[in-house]
Amino acid sequence: MKENKNISGKPDKAVRVTKPYLPPLEEFQDYLRDIWDSRWLTNNGKYHQEFEKALCEYLGVKYISLFPNGTLALLIALQALRITGEVLTTPFSFVATTHALWWNNIKPVFVDIESDTFNFNPTKIEAAITPQTTAILPVHIYGNPCKVEIIKKIADTYGLKIIYDACHTFGVTINDIPVLKYGDLSVMSFHATKVFTTFEGGAIVCHDEATKRRIDNLKNFGFAGETTVVAPGINAKMNEFQAALGLLQLKYIDKAIEKRKQVACHYREGLKNISGISYLEDMPDVKHCYAYFPVLIDVDKFGKTRDDVYEELKRHNIYGRRYFYPLISQFPTYRGLESAQPGIMPVAERVTQKVICLPIYPELRIKTVNQICQAILGYS
Numbered sequence: 001m002k003e004n005k006n007i008s009g010k011p012d013k014a015v016r017v018t019k020p021y022l023p024p025l026e027e028f029q030d031y032l033r034d035i036w037d038s039r040w041l042t043n044n045g046k047y048h049q050e051f052e053k054a055l056c057e058y059l060g061v062k063y064i065s066l067f068p069n070g071t072l073a074l075l076i077a078l079q080a081l082r083i084t085g086e087v088l089t090t091p092f093s094f095v096a097t098t099h100a101l102w103w104n105n106i107k108p109v110f111v112d113i114e115s116d117t118f119n120f121n122p123t124k125i126e127a128a129i130t131p132q133t134t135a136i137l138p139v140h141i142y143g144n145p146c147k148v149e150i151i152k153k154i155a156d157t158y159g160l161k162i163i164y165d166a167c168h169t170f171g172v173t174i175n176d177i178p179v180l181k182y183g184d185l186s187v188m189s190f191h192a193t194k195v196f197t198t199f200e201g202g203a204i205v206c207h208d209e210a211t212k213r214r215i216d217n218l219k220n221f222g223f224a225g226e227t228t229v230v231a232p233g234i235n236a237k238m239n240e241f242q243a244a245l246g247l248l249q250l251k252y253i254d255k256a257i258e259k260r261k262q263v264a265c266h267y268r269e270g271l272k273n274i275s276g277i278s279y280l281e282d283m284p285d286v287k288h289c290y291a292y293f294p295v296l297i298d299v300d301k302f303g304k305t306r307d308d309v310y311e312e313l314k315r316h317n318i319y320g321r322r323y324f325y326p327l328i329s330q331f332p333t334y335r336g337l338e339s340a341q342p343g344i345m346p347v348a349e350r351v352t353q354k355v356i357c358l359p360i361y362p363e364l365r366i367k368t369v370n371q372i373c374q375a376i377l378g379y380s
Ligand SMILES: Cc1ncc(COP(=O)(O)O)c(C=O)c1O
Pocket: 069, 070, 071, 072, 093, 094, 096, 097, 139, 165, 167, 168, 188, 189, 190, 191, 201, 202
């Protein structure tokens, strides 16, 4: 990293792991005024309808149902497919993935992850299936696609449904095919920390009209008409303010992802060939969204632990995050499960101890990326 050798000092302001991209305020004000004047604030309003349509077009999928956040979308996705019994999932994710199972009274069965992608390992699926297994809930972790074709083959063989937690992906494709086309359903999050944000927000992607209708009923108290209730649904409707922001964000998202890519490339350059530091490369044939920049710190080679590096960065005013530590299976709610016992998921147990996500967002300056790299290199 020659060009960084002379760069020292720490950022004057705290650098967080992410910073939401927001469009120019004046442009959003036009939408706000229109919503104010119309007095139509929620319940499938004009912007909700427009955003659903525009999002389908942008993402290259047929049906989307909008939600106020990704967690409610996960809960409803499981309800929509009437998933029960046991579901195979990953321990290396944000807790909401497994909490959605718990809230549906479904038993999570944890499966280890792959060492090269940190995604759900499909070679571990078959051994974890029992007569109670009804579905698989993998996560495209950090936005990197799972082995979707292999997972599909196994699910088809055993008659299992697939719901992808796609909360980290936005616009990701494999060989130009949207990753959201795989699985029975995919769940998205538009939380403030995500690549694409509507303040809070979420969505379910499905592939047929009947499923879309069922999801739309479930998120609106089960109403299928003015006086008809077909299920004990919930209130999980996206409001007009979120939908309007979503519409506006679509104008800027390509540029925002391009800037994230530049940050990721710079980190790779700055941290390459450093003993004890590794990171994920782009996958062949995949268009990425650069949601996170995870780095693994190997204490034996680098001489410092991940937590040492985390604390050192804080001293430099840089706030990385230990996504995902601890493993979901290590939280009290889940650690009593058979599949959560220590030693069963060696890869996940190793990665969770080594990983730190470095700041990445469109407005992150290259000078700051250099300072972050320098803070790490100077510490070894
Ligand atoms: C993998 C994953 N699943 C689910 C969620 C929940 O989404 P939300 O915060 O929109 O409820 C998040 C993030 O917040 C996440 O990272």
